Amino acid sequence: MLDERKEKAxxxxxxxxxxxxxAKLxxxxxxxxxxxxxxxxFKAELDRRRQEIVKQGNALILAELKTYVMELRKMAVKGKSERxxxxxLQYLIDRVLGKTTTKVEQIVTEDKDKVNDDILENEFKEVDNE
Known part of the structure; x- marks a missing residue:
């Protein structure tokens, strides 16, 4: 059981x-x-309370998640700035489909010895278009 000073700390x-x-306080x-x-x-209590803060923060975000997604969608479709x-739009697409680099890494990991020229060519085109 932690004493009052440790709890305050x-x-x-x-x-x-x-x-x-x-220390001064x-x-x-x-x-x-x-x-x-x-x-x-002390470390266990600090970690437990830190995790509780994270849990509460996540609960607040989750409660409003639909609002956040709809606002992001509205910005993606109707925003004044093209950038x-x-x-x-890129965030929403990446969120669902994954980033291009992730896909490249996945392809390389799945088949290190085999290189498909079509896949490489498409990846280079995607990079050039970004």
Whole structure:
């Protein structure tokens, strides 16, 4: 069970405070904070709380995901900037189909010794068109 100072230190660390400031606010030496960071119980609680923050953040994003996708789609189709439209469209396509480099790596990995000239030619054309 962590004492009140360690709990406060974890809260401050997770809020982005510098170690020196955490030590001052908790009332310990900076080296004490570093020692706590090596302590298994302290690390476990810090990690548990960090994961909880990530989980809460992901839940908030997931709750609004449809809105975000629809806004991105609207930007891709109706955006005023051609560059922004291109970026949004490319992101949406890459999100579903994967990036071209991923496909090239996959092809190479699947058959290292065999090179299909048609595939290479198509890949070069895609790169030239980007």
């Amino acid at each position: 974890i809260t401050l660390i997770l809020s982005g405070e510098a170690i020196t400031d955490v 908790v009332g310990v030496y900076r080296s004490t904070i570093y020692n706590w960071l090596e302590d298994e119980e 922004n439209r291109l970026d949004a």
